[in-house]
Amino acid sequence: MWKWIIYLVIAVWMSLEVLLFNEISPRLGVAGTLAWMLSTALVGLIMMRQQGLQSLIRVFDHLRREELPAREMVNMAMIIVGSVMLVLPGFFSDILGGLLLLSPIRAIILSVFRLNNSGVQVVNTKIIEVSPEYSERDDRAQT
Numbered sequence: 046m047w048k049w050i051i052y053l054v055i056a057v058w059m060s061l062e063v064l065l066f067n068e069i070s071p072r073l074g075v076a077g078t079l080a081w082m083l084s085t086a087l088v089g090l091i092m093m094r095q096q097g098l099q100s101l102i103r104v105f106d107h108l109r110r111e112e113l114p115a116r117e118m119v120n121m122a123m124i125i126v127g128s129v130m131l132v133l134p135g136f137f138s139d140i141l142g143g144l145l146l147l148s149p150i151r152a153i154i155l156s157v158f159r160l161n162n163s164g165v166q167v168v169n170t171k172i173i174e175v176s177p178e179y180s181e182r183d184d185r186a187q188t
Contacts, residue, residue, distance in 0.1 A: 058137070065136040085139045089131025092146050096124045116155055123151050 070078040100121040107114035123145050130142025144150045 061137045062135040069136050081136075081139075082134050085142075086132045086134075089128040089142060092131070093125060093128030096146065097121060097128070100124055119155060119158070120151055123154065 073081060100117055104114040104117045104121065107117060127142040127145025130138040130145065133142075
């Protein structure tokens with residue numbers, strides 16, 4: 046069942062990309078279309094670096110305060126997805142990627158999923174180190 050839904054989403058996505066490309070590229074011309082694709086790819090890479098680093102810093106701040114950074118992790122994931130969508134060629138993916146890079150749109154998406162950090166804290170954490178020798182010995186014991 047899920048396989049067919051994924052196929053349908055991909056087919057609709059590709060159809061929208063082709064439709065928009067056929068509508069927009071004749072108006073821009075070859076040079077304009079190439080300039081659009083290259084500039085959105087460059088903007089996507091720059092935004093991934095800039096906003097991604099800012100979001101990563103906020104994740105570490107939450108971890109330093111011993112809070113779960115669920116909201117920041119989802120925010121960072123949306124930044125990465127939006128940036129990758131800008132890098133991919135296509136007008137529809139550029140539109141969606143650009144929307145995902147806008148803070149108000151991400152805030153609306155986060156509020157829909159009700160992700161906030163209120164009252165959630167990490168308690169009694171332990172770090173367990175596993176040496177490679179232990180891992181190899183455990184693998185040999187299982188075979």
